[in-house]
Amino acid sequence: MAFVIVDTCTKDGHCVDACPVDCIHPTQAERGFERAPQLYINPDDCIDCGACVPVCPANSVYAAEDLPAEMTRFVEINASYYTH
Numbered sequence: 001m002a003f004v005i006v007d008t009c010t011k012d013g014h015c016v017d018a019c020p021v022d023c024i025h026p027t028q029a030e031r032g033f034e035r036a037p038q039l040y041i042n043p044d045d046c047i048d049c050g051a052c053v054p055v056c057p058a059n060s061v062y063a064a065e066d067l068p069a070e071m072t073r074f075v076e077i078n079a080s081y082y083t084h
């Protein structure tokens, strides 16, 4: 199970800086950053370390298994960013 970002994300990039495996995109330097509504975690690369959770000022990062029921769609929304 990977961690998942939900749509309260403000794209401030704190989680990008904290992630040891660079699995959160798009970064500010990447194409598509401006039009992305939020950032996304690559579930294939996330190592479940949890480092992105305490640095998020918007409380927008959840372990997939801890997502509130109304937010479970974000598992697929995060994954689908990487299958385009």
Ligand code: SF4
Pocket: 003, 018, 019, 020, 021, 022, 023, 024, 041, 045, 046, 047, 048, 049, 050, 051, 052, 053
């Ligand atoms: S849990 Fe760890 S590896 Fe996964 S996105 Fe967060 S910081 Fe990166």
Ligand code: SF4
Pocket: 005, 008, 009, 010, 011, 012, 013, 014, 015, 016, 039, 055, 056, 057, 058, 059, 060, 061
């Ligand atoms: S730290 Fe939180 S609000 Fe900032 S980019 Fe990451 S998920 Fe979004």
